[in-house]
Amino acid sequence: MLYSVLHLAGRYTTDDLKAFRSWGSITPGHPELDVEHGVENTSGPLGQGHVMAVGCAIAERFIATHYSEVFAHKTYAFISDGGVQEGISQEAARIAGHLGLSNLIMFYDSNAVQLSTNCDAVSNEDTAMKYRSWNWNVIECDGTDPKALADALEQALGETERPTIIIGHTIMGRGAVTVEGENFEGKCSTHGNPLSKSGADYGKTIENLGGDPNDPWIVFPEVQELYAQRAAEQRQIVAQRKQAIDEWAKQEPEAMKRLQDFIDGKVPEVDYSAITHKPNIATRAASANVLATLAEKVENMIVSSADLANSDKTDAYLKVRGAIKPHDYTGAFLHAGVSELAMAAIINGIALHGGMIGACGTFFVFSDYIKPAARLSALMELPVKFIWTHDAFRVGEDGPTHEPVEQEAQIRLMEELKNHHGRNSMLVLRPADAAETSVAWKMAMDNTLTPTALILSRQDIADLPSASGNRYAEALGAEKGGYVVIGPEKPDVTLVGNGSEVSTLVAASAILKEQGIKCRVVSVPSIGLFLNQPADYREQVIPTAIPTFGLTSGLPSTLRRVVPNGTIYGLDHFGASAPYKILDEKFGFTPENVSKMILLSLK
Ligand SMILES: Cc1ncc(C[n+]2csc(CCOP(=O)(O)OP(=O)(O)O)c2C)c(N)n1
Ligand SMILES: [Mg+2]
Numbered sequence: 340m341l342y343s344v345l346h347l348a349g350r351y352t353t354d355d356l357k358a359f360r361s362w363g364s365i366t367p368g369h370p371e372l373d374v375e376h377g378v379e380n381t382s383g384p385l386g387q388g389h390v391m392a393v394g395c396a397i398a399e400r401f402i403a404t405h406y407s408e409v410f411a412h413k414t415y416a417f418i419s420d421g422g423v424q425e426g427i428s429q430e431a432a433r434i435a436g437h438l439g440l441s442n443l444i445m446f447y448d449s450n451a452v453q454l455s456t457n458c459d460a461v462s463n464e465d466t467a468m469k470y471r472s473w474n475w476n477v478i479e480c481d482g483t484d485p486k487a488l489a490d491a492l493e494q495a496l497g498e499t500e501r502p503t504i505i506i507g508h509t510i511m512g513r514g515a516v517t518v519e520g521e522n523f524e525g526k527c528s529t530h531g532n533p534l535s536k537s538g539a540d541y542g543k544t545i546e547n548l549g550g551d552p553n554d555p556w557i558v559f560p561e562v563q564e565l566y567a568q569r570a571a572e573q574r575q576i577v578a579q580r581k582q583a584i585d586e587w588a589k590q591e592p593e594a595m596k597r598l599q600d601f602i603d604g605k606v607p608e609v610d611y612s613a614i615t616h617k618p619n620i621a622t623r624a625a626s627a628n629v630l631a632t633l634a635e636k637v638e639n640m641i642v643s644s645a646d647l648a649n650s651d652k653t654d655a656y657l658k659v660r661g662a663i664k665p666h667d668y669t670g671a672f673l674h675a676g677v678s679e680l681a682m683a684a685i686i687n688g689i690a691l692h693g694g695m696i697g698a699c700g701t702f703f704v705f706s707d708y709i710k711p712a713a714r715l716s717a718l719m720e721l722p723v724k725f726i727w728t729h730d731a732f733r734v735g736e737d738g739p740t741h742e743p744v745e746q747e748a749q750i751r752l753m754e755e756l757k758n759h760h761g762r763n764s765m766l767v768l769r770p771a772d773a774a775e776t777s778v779a780w781k782m783a784m785d786n787t788l789t790p791t792a793l794i795l796s797r798q799d800i801a802d803l804p805s806a807s808g809n810r811y812a813e814a815l816g817a818e819k820g821g822y823v824v825i826g827p828e829k830p831d832v833t834l835v836g837n838g839s840e841v842s843t844l845v846a847a848s849a850i851l852k853e854q855g856i857k858c859r860v861v862s863v864p865s866i867g868l869f870l871n872q873p874a875d876y877r878e879q880v881i882p883t884a885i886p887t888f889g890l891t892s893g894l895p896s897t898l899r900r901v902v903p904n905g906t907i908y909g910l911d912h913f914g915a916s917a918p919y920k921i922l923d924e925k926f927g928f929t930p931e932n933v934s935k936m937i938l939l940s941l942k
Contacts, residue, residue, distance in 0.1 A: 340417075341370050341378065346558075347566045350377040353556045372691070372719045380691050381719050384711055386425030387684045389445055392416035393435045394688020396443040396502075397663070397673065398695045401641065404668040406598050407591070409583045413496070416445040418504075420453045423466055427711075430681030435502045436473035439665045443502040444495045448482065452511040454530050470504045482507020500666075514548045515539040601639045601694045604722075604787045609636050611781040612811045616773035619802055622795040622838070623728040625776035627655035633784070634659035634671075640696040641689055642726075643673035645682050651700035651728040651795075679705050683712035683725070690721040696784075700726035702734075703794055704743045706750060716790040717753050717764035724783045725792040730769065730838055731892035732926065733798045738916030747893040750792055754867025755900075762789060763867040769794040771824075771841035771862045772802045774814040779864060782818060794838065798919055801842045803862070816862075820869030821880055821901065823861055830859035832941060833881050835902050836890040837863050844890055846930035847937060856938070859885070863901050870900060888937050892928065906940035908933065 342359065345351050351366065358364035365376060369383030379395075382388035396414040403411040422428055435443055449466070451458045467477045476498045480487040488507060495503035512529035516522060518540040523529075528537040535541040542552035551557065588595035600607075614632050616625050633640060634656045641663070648654040653672070661670035675682035679701050686697035701709070706727050716723050732742040753765035766786050770779040776795065783791035803824050805813050816822025824841060825848060834844040841862045848858035861880055863869050869877065881887060887905030889898035895909035910926060923929055927936070 342366055345377040347562065348377065349566070349570065356556070380688070381715055384715065385419070385421040386427040386431075387687075387712060387715060389416040389418045389422060390427055390431040390681050390684035391688035391691055392443060392445070393431045393440065393681075394685035394690075394697070395692045396435070396440045396688075397438070397641070397668075397685065398689045398692035399442055400440070400668040401639075401663075401671070402598070402692075402694055405638070406594055407587045409580070409587045411442070414443050416443065418445055418447050420449065420451070420458050423447060423449075424453075424462065427680050427684060430676075430678035431685065432470060432473045432475065434675065434678065434681060434685065436470075436475050437665060438663065439474065439500050440502045441476075441498050441500055444492070445502065445504045446482075447504055447506045448509050449506050450482075450509040450511040450525075452525055452527055452530065455527060457525075457527070467506060474501050476501040476503040477506065478503060479506045479508070482509035483513065512537070512539065515544045516547045518543055520547075597638065598694055601696075606696075606784050606787065607637050609633065609781070609784065611777045614777050616777070619799055620773050621797055621799050622730075622770050622773065622776045623652045623797060624799075625770075625773035626726065626728070626780065626793065626795050627652035628773075629777055629780040630655040631659060633780075637696065637784075638671075639694060640698060641671050641673055641686075643675045643682050643686060643697070643699040645675045645679045645699070645701045645705070646677045647701055647728075648672070648674070651702065651726055653698075653700040653726060675699070679708035680712055683709040683716070683723075686723050687712055687716050687719065687721055690716075690723050691719070696722070696724075698724035698726060700728065702729040702741060702743075703727035703731075703746055704729065704734075704741050706743075706746055706792075710749070713750075713753070713765070713790065713792075717756070717758060720758055720760065720762075720764075720789055722787045723790045725790065726795065727792060728795045729797045730794045731796070732910065732914035732922050733796065733839070733892070733919035734914075735798075735919035735922060736916055739913040742914030743893070744910050744913060745894050747794065747891070748897040750794075751866055751897065753792075754865065758789065760788075763871065765789055766791040766865055766868060767794065768792065768817070768864045769838040770814075770817065770864050771836075771838055772800050772810075772814075774802065774810040775817050775862065775864060777811060778814045778817045782865075796839050798839065800839045801846075803842060803845060817864045819872050819876060819880075820865040820867065821861055821863035821872075821877075823859060823880055825858065825860040827857045827859065830857045830885060832856065832937060833859045833861055833885050833887045833905075834890065834937065835861045835863055835881060835887055835898060835905075837866075838892070840890040840892060840928075843928060843930055843933055847934040850930055850934040851937060854938075856941075858937070863898075866898070866901050886941055888940050890928075890933060906936070908936050 359366045360368045370378040371381045380391045392414050470477050478491045480491045491505045511525050523539040545552040545555050642656040644653045657672040662672045663670045682699050686699045689695050689697040734741045754763045754767050756764045758764040768779040770776040836844050844860050887902045889902035889907035891897045891909040895907040898907050
């Protein structure tokens with residue numbers, strides 16, 4: 340439907356439509372972000388599309404509030420039965436209703452048929468009542484009647500308090516007939532199959548719809564005329580809006596320049612080296628220090644948390660900027676409630692809108708709830724920032740449900756997976772101490788080409804040693820993905836890790852030094868980025884001629900790509916509930932035990 344409407348609007352040629360789903364076409368099976376052709380987000384995973392629209396509507400209100408109402412616009416979204424059923428839709432509809440996003444208008448193609456059954460085989464919900472209970476303006480109409488739809492739209496445009504859902508009752512495969520000319524409407528088989536393979540007859544159906552089966556690509560003249568007329572109207576609307584924006588820009592040249600920079604994807608200058616940290620703090624606390632600075636310096640960033648702001652420390656941003664509230668977008672912090680997936684898809688929508696930066700926080704273990712949206716961030720190449728704290732079993736008392744083990748290996752697969760431009764589809768950073776956290780945030784903000792994940796500790800971490808006395812300058816080595824923290828001459832072994840394991844390796848190396856073993860210690864906050872470096876740099880950091888030993892609080896395989904032949908000590912089982920220092924002892928993550936493991940690996 341999207342392609343055909345955009346074809347009528349002149350965005351796709353008939354040849355583009357004919358090439359639907361074929362190699363190299365601009366009409367893939369599910370539309371992918373392609374603003375030039377009118378596709379404003381990638382869709383396909385049901386439910387996420389309209390949630391990005393919620394993010395877009397939030398971004399629009401933010402810009403209208405902070406700059407001028409000349410930038411105000413409506414956001415339109417489409418949803419289907421499958422979309423209405425997805426869990427993410429319930430999360431997002433609550434948020435949109437709570438905020439009273441009256442600039443959001445959603446069409447629901449309610450055809451009572453889904454992919455493999457009719458809808459009544461899986462649901463008897465009262466969808467209108469459901470949306471009403473979330474504070475939506477609900478309009479029901481005959482979705483096949485243009486006049487009824489236009490009336491519904493008029494009503495939606497007049498709404499000032501609530502988002503609108505227009506439930507249009509429609510007919511699946513409208514006009515489809517069999518070879519005998521019998522009605523073939525309302526059938527699941529027409530969902531994904533070409534008509535000729537669905538049980539309907541292609542030629543007969545085209546005839547039934549008033550077309551010519553020998554020339555089915557014709558657009559009727561009256562339709563062409565309607566679209567041409569509308570295009571002329573739209574050109575006028577655009578000219579008027581441009582004029583209004585120009586007038587505002589003349590009065591507010593500074594603000595316009597700042598906004599234009601954001602629209603162009605430019606990131607404000609921030610001196611990350613000037614951010615101070617108390618010694619030996621958790622990397623989530625270091626992240627809070629950075630966020631407090633960003634809150635002052637980056638006016639167009641919305642930060643969100645799924646009810647963990649005081650724990651993932653995004654509240655450092657909240658404290659400075661305040662929360663977004665119903666009908667009040669002066670704040671820049673979005674309380675998403677306990678809705679990780681919708682939060683992430685909303686942040687994608689905020690990034691898609693343009694002129695905005697989006698970041699969201701939760702516990703690392705709940706990145707599992709976020710992955711479907713993070714995957715779309717990666718595919719769409721959106722520079723969103725994921726702040727994932729409580730990075731390891733050292734969460735402790737909360738027990739195994741809250742202790743990430745396999746999550747880092749999973750999310751690093753996105754570093755391995757290349758996007759359509761051949762880049763790592765995500766930058767994943769697990770900094771080793773406070774200074775490296777400042778650098779990691781710098782890298783996240785400077786990275787305008789892909790999403791970035793920051794994986795941060797709950798527990799305090801000893802600052803890494805600094806030979807030069809300028810730890811921040813040394814931590815800039817993280818910009819190459821991995822770098823040497825301690826580099827003695829003629830080392831016996833290279834110790835590789837990231838996050839809090841690096842300080843454990845530093846402590847283990849001190850024990851081994853007393854036993855005459857010289858250790859090189861390497862921090863690899865981004866394995867994917869490190870592997871992108873030239874071979875001679877990688878060889879310089881992790882020399883192949885010297886034995887290597889990896890330490891990770893995740894699955895041992897997390898480090899396999901940077902420790903291809905050496906021993907890797909990690910966790911290959913779920914965690915347990917106990918104070919983290921006890922878990923470190925029980926799981927063998929003390930410097931004493933690690934030094935023994937290193938010795939063993941050298942034998
Ligand atoms: C998250 C997700 N799960 C499953 C699918 C596969 N799928 C595609 S469409 C669809 C349901 C189709 O029903 P509906 O949404 O009502 O669309 P209609 O057939 O009416 O156009 C399903 C299950 C998907 N695209 N995304
Ligand atoms: Mg349907």
